[in-house]
Amino acid sequence: xxDIQILESTLNTQEAIQAVSxxxxxxxxxxxxxVRDNTTGRKVxxxxxxxxxxxxxGQMKALAENALGQYNIQHISIHHRMGILIxxxxxxxxxxxxxxxxxxxxACQYLIDTLKQTVPIxxxxxxxxxxxxxxxxx
Numbered sequence: 606x607x608d609i610q611i612l613e614s615t616l617n618t619q620e621a622i623q624a625v626s627x628x629x630x631x632x633x634x635x636x637x638x639x640v641r642d643n644t645t646g647r648k649v650x651x652x653x654x655x656x657x658x659x660x661x662x663g664q665m666k667a668l669a670e671n672a673l674g675q676y677n678i679q680h681i682s683i684h685h686r687m688g689i690l691i692x693x694x695x696x697x698x699x700x701x702x703x704x705x706x707x708x709x710x711x712a713c714q715y716l717i718d719t720l721k722q723t724v725p726i727x728x729x730x731x732x733x734x735x736x737x738x739x740x741x742x743x
Contacts, residue, residue, distance in 0.1 A: 607669045608682040611658055616684050616695040625680035625702030632706040634713045636699040642692035644730060653729040654687045654696065661685075664724045668716060676712040678703040683716065685726065 608624040669681040680702035699716045703709035729738045
């Protein structure tokens with residue numbers, strides 16, 4: 606099962622976990638990426654995420670399908686936030702359900718690393734002393 610969402614509203618870790626839960630899953634692994642309060646010594650006021658939603662959803666689905674084929678896992682949930690986020694907000698949640706933990710951990714690592722490298726999501730980092738557009742792949 607694959608659950609992919611791009612949302613303007615607050616992300617809920619429990620929803621992602623419920624989406625990957627099942628009696629066949631002995632391991633439920635999550636990665637929760639949050640907004641830090643500083644980047645390379647600069648105080649972060651907020652992040653502004655944007656994406657090309659149709660393409661991002663398609664690439665996220667393809668990424669999840671690839672992970673299902675590559676790892677012995679049963680369920681994947683990927684939720685990414687768009688819009689304005691402040692330090693402490695959740696930007697991304699990846700949850701994986703699998704019979705065993707090793708595959709779930711490996712798949713979760715693969716999913717976040719590959720998402721950050723390939724999915725068309727951009728962010729503007731707004732600091733107390735300026736702002737910069739960067740790829741969300743950093």
